[in-house]
């Protein structure tokens with residue numbers, strides 16, 4: 001695979017105090033709202049605003065969780081790799097072009113719906129989550145089913161806390177998640193009409209409340225860039241990356257196992273569980289090793305992506 005490394009993104013602004021973080025975030029949101037407003041009046045302005053503001057993401061105050069401080073023997077990927085090479089089919093299949101095509105996507109304001117087997121369905125704005133749940137940073141291995149991998153410092157909070165907040169009833173056995181459907185802004189949804197948009201994924205509820213499952217709002221110490229799934233995505237690091245759905249708009253608690261996007265599209269290649277397993281090859285390639293993009297060499301793939309101790313009990 002040929003990897004072109006784009007210009008570095010923004011530098012993490014870790015030195016700011018919490019109060020400054022708060023004001024920086026407010027300013028960022030106001031500027032974003034202004035840019036969107038201006039865009040409706042004059043698309044040229046929006047383009048310019050997006051170009052000017054793309055490299056700046058509001059910093060987040062998120063202490064690193066000492067349990068996920070680092071990944072032994074592997075460096076954290078430079079942000080230019082994590083933000084420059086993405087899988088986000090809503091925009092394009094070309095990994096290195098996602099950031100450019102997603103730059104003008106409006107990921108704020110962002111409404112999210114909670115429905116299905118919960119005591120009371122409700123809606124919220126994604127920024128309510130930033131006020132409600134203390135944020136933490138976790139350095140996780142990130143392993144795509146296509147056999148490339150990086151190590152990323154995500155910012156978010158345990159999915160378990162979110163599930164508790166939703167108050168599922170005893171009938172809830174699965175958590176289904178759905179991405180956005182906005183073909184006007186997402187060229188992949190317009191051009192690849194054979195896919196069953198919007199993207200949808202799901203976890204068993206016991207997987208969702210496992211300590212590793214993270215709802216992510218940021219990376220590298222600031223809000224998520226669009227190409228990495230702004231404003232809200234899942235990270236389930238013991239599974240292949242396609243389970244970690246980006247830009248979530250719906251959480252639905254279900255009794256029956258929900259269908260999932262890639263399993264519907266190519267059932268013989270992508271199963272529901274999608275746990276990283278070096279012993280089970282993909283029908284078209286081996287999963288025994290992976291291309292570590294930062295090290296730029298192949299390394300052995302670990303069962304459950306190195307998180308066996310924390311999740312293997314779920315599958316016995």
Ligand code: MTE
Nearest residue numbers: 086087088089144179199241242244245246
């Ligand atoms: N979520 C949506 N909505 N659309 C996608 O195309 N791709 C998945 C996953 N989540 C995808 C998605 C795949 S295949 C991977 S490997 C990861 O996102 C990539 O996340 P990253 O681009 O932040 O590395």
